Amino acid sequence: MAARAIWKAEIGLGKTKVPVKLYSAVSDRTVHFRLLDPDTLTPVSQRMVAPDSGREVKNEEVEKGFEVQPGLLVKLEPAELEKLEPKPSRDIEIIAFVPDAEIDHRWYDRPYYLGPDGDAEAYFALAEALRKEGREGLARWTMRGKRYVGALRTEGPYLVLITLRHLEEVVDASALPRPQAAAPTKAEARMAEQLVEMLRGPFEPQKYRDEYRHRVTELIEAKRKGKVVPIRKPRRKKTDESLEKLLEKSLKARKKGAA
């Protein structure tokens, strides 16, 4: 069952253009709930109200304000906002091609697959060239009235485009102090290294299943059939043993498990 393309565009590399179709690479598996009136069990409707008067403010009456500093807003007129809307375009502009590790994890946001739109030759040639050069492209485009920055990368023989967060969206950790704490002893550091080494392996996302989601789905199924669902409280545990003792025990437990 093929997915539907959500957008068509052209990747511009100077004079060379590569026509592509964009597909979401994410499928939402979240169990979605509706908010209900507790008495009638009908879905509630939402309204925006002015807090002082309690009066409903209809969509077309809603005004926008920009917070210039906490507690201080400047109202912006629809005409002012309209002027800022980007012009629709089908171009994915490449700003630069940077080495693969240059774009840090913290910037990646949402992935999309790109598929060829007509000219498959150019598409697969670009993917192969990118892979061989070990680079990814920093791209810019406007889609559905919004401007995006993204990384043009390869996934096997295919091209993917991952939107990137803007500077303002990523909190800068380097402005934070290092947590103050006593330095671990040599023995603790050594044992921690050993423990990590035992648990070291390849990244295998397929190994993990969203257990909670499956349980919620089962729960819904059980309730639908009128079954009574027993409630159990998740257990908590506590310990007051020293860090060194705990590391020692962990290592022993791992070794036993491996034997």
Add this chain to the structure above:
Amino acid sequence: MATARKASKKGGARKSTAPKSGAARKATGARKATGARKGPKRVTRRSGAAATRPRAARPDPDGANDDVRVRPFWSGTVTFGLVSIPVDLYPANRPRQAGLRMLSEEGTPLRREYHNPDTGERIDNRDVVRGFEIEKGEFVVLTDEELESAEPERTRDISLDAFVDVDELDPMYFDRAYFLAPRENAGKAYRLLADVMENNDLAGIARFVMRSKEYLVAIMADGGILRAETMRFADEVRTPEEIGLPKPKKPRPADVAAMKKAIARLASEELPEDALQDEYLAELRRIAEAKRRRGEDVVEVEEPGDEEDVGVIDLMDALRRSMEGARASGRGRKRA
């Protein structure tokens, strides 16, 4: 352009989790040596400060790191073998265009209310129940207790059961990021884990449940600070086959060579970070600041508009306080 890039470097928003984290640590150290060693002197603008300079006066994009208010919204325990490290989670991402708010004609921020569409009766936020629609108009109601009972055992544990090379993580999986701050007496164990991961360029993989959703996370250390990146589960990331992409074709060598040339023309060894600036936000801010200077359409708000925003605090401030061990008051949740 060059100036802007320099500014952002100085501000430290540059990637500090470069694969070779030693360099990043050095960079952080260098910054601290410039006089802000202990933290209190660092630029921070608290809400309500009268002498606050307008943001537009500071072109430094990192200025956006100040006066951001968020909740420390989750507490849990990172476990590593039998070692447990109680932590608070803080969002490391901010919503896009956070500054834009909905107002009434009089300029008050709007509040969201729930109503019964038939009777028009208002329903208190706390009374609303969650239902799953099994057939059109027919719902199965799940209570908070039932949802909680669906949580896997040891649900507040972020149990690290595998360590992988940071470089091996696939960015297609990344979703959102959180900082972990040590709680109670967790400092030493926290530091131990951060050190061992940072020295070996490793990320710890775990699953945990937060706010009625289970997450797969990669925990990484950066400058001694632990960060959790939530990741999508494997069944949430589509494959090219699922999309129905055409079978790959072996491209002609001449075409590949031409593409390589095109790539070379646009090659850059560093990420031009000014490209990551939100231009729309910058323009919004520019217009808003200009109107503010003219005294046009300026409104003061006393309280955050949304009832749910009560308890919102300054993010950087909260993080700083937890990192320095001074616990923020009123959040001292006891664990059983």
